[in-house]
Amino acid sequence: MTTLKIALCQMLITADKQANLKQAAGKIQEAASGGAQLVVLPEMFNCPYDIHCFQDYAEEIPSGETTNLLGKLARTHGLFLVGGSIPELSGELLYNTSVVFNPQGEIIARHRKVHLFDVRVKNGIEFTESLVLSPGNTATLFDTPWGKIGLEICYDIRFPELTRKVAKDGARLVVVPAAFNLTTGPLHWELLFRSRALDNQVFMLGASPARDPQSSYVAYGHSLVVNPWGQVLSQLDEKPGILLVEIDLTQVEEVREALPVWKQRREDIY
Numbered sequence: 001m002t003t004l005k006i007a008l009c010q011m012l013i014t015a016d017k018q019a020n021l022k023q024a025a026g027k028i029q030e031a032a033s034g035g036a037q038l039v040v041l042p043e044m045f046n047c048p049y050d051i052h053c054f055q056d057y058a059e060e061i062p063s064g065e066t067t068n069l070l071g072k073l074a075r076t077h078g079l080f081l082v083g084g085s086i087p088e089l090s091g092e093l094l095y096n097t098s099v100v101f102n103p104q105g106e107i108i109a110r111h112r113k114v115h116l117f118d119v120r121v122k123n124g125i126e127f128t129e130s131l132v133l134s135p136g137n138t139a140t141l142f143d144t145p146w147g148k149i150g151l152e153i154c155y156d157i158r159f160p161e162l163t164r165k166v167a168k169d170g171a172r173l174v175v176v177p178a179a180f181n182l183t184t185g186p187l188h189w190e191l192l193f194r195s196r197a198l199d200n201q202v203f204m205l206g207a208s209p210a211r212d213p214q215s216s217y218v219a220y221g222h223s224l225v226v227n228p229w230g231q232v233l234s235q236l237d238e239k240p241g242i243l244l245v246e247i248d249l250t251q252v253e254e255v256r257e258a259l260p261v262w263k264q265r266r267e268d269i270y
């Protein structure tokens, strides 16, 4: 199988967890009606992206209600589902975790955000995930009929070595549930997705929450799909919506043949 229909769900996240879950279910249903085979939710889709909320909204995986619901939705609609991310409770620790389901509703991967978002930009964004979250320690890929897919969460994309690793491990597509903000989004969002796509000659997908100017963390939005040539195939604006795009994964081989930098790497030197 080479063509894959993807849906990125740009949700308006609220403080009401049940409303967020209902919205996710509605968006997944809409994506399925549009023929999506792989559906992606945004980072922290069941919870405000605010370090003061993570503990209260956290759930164990796989026993928590969000994981249960996503498994049922994947099975009901018969699709691969990347469950954005949620605050995961594991023993005493909290993680920013993404869970992936196959069309039978089984968990086939779990990625814990490896690089925590600890930044302080003067007159801009300040955020310190490490005050409450612990980092994951592994790169993540999962198998599908379209081949291996890499999985990262938001700030992970800024570390080119991680995308290079999953590409070297066979990913031709990398999925990134994310939530950039109004300081970094306008300058870095598209640039980072296009750079990782071009560096590795892979497809890159970014699923963001919609923008809510009233929330403590204002997400940039602009969920997007970038092809291995570094072109933005499609992108939303800041409003809630679904980005439905069909991609042809043979484009990875075509681009690698036309511009063979993937083969020309000199790992004996670097």
Ligand SMILES: NC(=O)CC(=O)C(=O)O
Binding pocket: 117, 153, 154, 155, 156, 158, 178, 179, 180, 181, 184, 185, 188
């Ligand atoms: N929210 C993040 O993890 C990352 C982000 O907003 C940025 O890198 O900018």
